[in-house]
Amino acid sequence: MKVKADLHHRFIEKTAASRQWFERAQKVIPGGVTANIKYFDPYPLVMASGSGARLIDTDGNRYIDYNLCYGALMLGHGHPVIQKAVNEQWDQMGTTVTGTPHYLEVEMAEKLVSLYPGMDQVRFTNSGLEATMFALRLATAWRGRNTIAKCSGHYHGGYDQVLVSVQQGEVDENGFPAVTADSKGLSAYWRENTVVLPFNDWERTEALLIRNHERLGAVILEPVQSGFLPPERDYLLRLREFTTLYGIPLIFDEVKTGFRLGLSGAQGRYGVIPDLTALGKVLGGGFPVGAVGGRQEIMEICSPTEKGDILTLGRSGHGEDVLFHSGTYNGHPSVMAAGMATIRVLEEPGVYERVEQEAFFLRQGMEEILDRHGVPGYTMGDGTIFNLVMPTDKGYRSTNLLQGDKTLRQRLDFALLEEGIYLKPMSRFSLSTAHTHEVVKETLTLFEEGVKKIK
Ligand SMILES: Cc1ncc(COP(=O)(O)O)c(C=O)c1O
Incomplete structure (x- = not known):
């Protein structure tokens, strides 16, 4: 298992049970995952339960989920x-x-x-x-x-x-x-x-x-x-x-x-x-x-x-x-x-408008926080899904995420995992009807803590 101690230090401290599950899984499942997309370094989080916009992992850590099973859960968990x-x-x-x-x-x-x-x-x-x-x-x-x-x-x-x-x-x-x-x-x-x-x-x-x-x-x-x-x-x-x-x-x-x-x-x-x-x-x-x-x-x-x-x-x-x-x-x-x-x-009136409004509010908030802390980054997307691009130099915009600063983005993603925002590192953000204004405001507070860590 590759462990980059600097990047993953707190992640590893908080997720001992996930690590144990992963080690067990690796013996009987190639790479410990049943779909390659679910793997990330040093090991993926093993989740125990979900409700609404939230997930709880096997160590009891709580997350606001922005992966939503790769966008599938438009109504959140367990509707x-x-x-x-x-x-x-x-x-x-x-x-x-x-x-x-x-x-x-x-x-x-x-x-x-x-x-x-x-x-x-x-x-x-x-x-x-x-x-x-x-x-x-x-x-x-x-x-x-x-x-x-x-x-x-x-x-x-x-x-x-x-x-x-x-x-x-x-x-x-x-x-x-x-x-x-x-x-x-x-x-x-x-x-x-x-x-x-x-x-x-x-x-x-x-x-x-x-x-x-x-x-x-x-x-x-x-x-x-x-x-x-x-x-x-x-x-x-x-x-x-x-x-x-x-x-x-x-x-x-x-x-x-x-x-x-x-x-x-x-x-x-x-x-x-x-x-x-x-x-x-x-x-x-x-x-x-x-x-x-x-x-x-x-x-x-x-x-x-x-x-x-x-x-x-x-x-x-x-x-x-x-x-x-x-x-x-x-x-x-x-x-x-x-x-x-x-x-x-x-089909109920106003549902998409509400989720899209929250996605817009979240994107605006994230960009404002990044700007205020002098960290280059902008969001890109349409509707209820978006991604965060962290360009290598400020002012540069590319449609190719791979041309962004992947190391910085990864550091941010691990900082967010530590704060309680679940996203597979480097992956996109998806919202659901369970991502209410309160949830999104809470996300922005956690996001700012994450940004401070990588400054
Ligand atoms: C655009 C697109 N097509 C096809 C697929 C494959 O779908 P599945 O993972 O359900 O087989 C995906 C999965 O992410 C996708 O995003």
């Missing part, structure tokens, strides 16, 4: 309406899952179609990863081409096809992003069949699209990079125009932005309608979920009603007649119930 909805689903059905179609998935699909302008039909999955993977399969199968275009720095889940140029790094001598592998074990096929676009740089994006449009089966992007780098609306509009002109399905990965930038996600916020949309995170109300919605013409290619697929017994079907999509737990009733309860709360 009573979600608990009630899940209990009611169990009471009504007498089981967690029937393994058949059921009313909750129909109601949820109808709800999504009514909220998301880009959705005529919907299928459910168990994660955001599965949703983007299925969206890409639908798009490329419908278009009959395998090459995809994605943006440098955009994350769509942990599988081979999209683990290309997730780390925003090198560009060539003409400023075009490099096509790089982001995982061990990635076949060269994926790099060879991926066109990497520079987000928000239409000139270079257009040049790459013109050069490659004949082989493209899909263009996929996070409308807001990493959830906090907003798009230039013109970039989205031009991308939409180009892909429409050449008949290439445009996929918005709204796993982060769905139900975060309002009820209709980024497509509602920026008024640009994709052919396919991937959702996840908030949609599950704290349970594992994903969904793909889109134009009927594309979605219908996975329907087994006209032509049999490999699992349709007794029908004359050929494996290649249908785009195969299945999953034991797809549309799980408890998940649908939790998601519907979440949406009902979010």
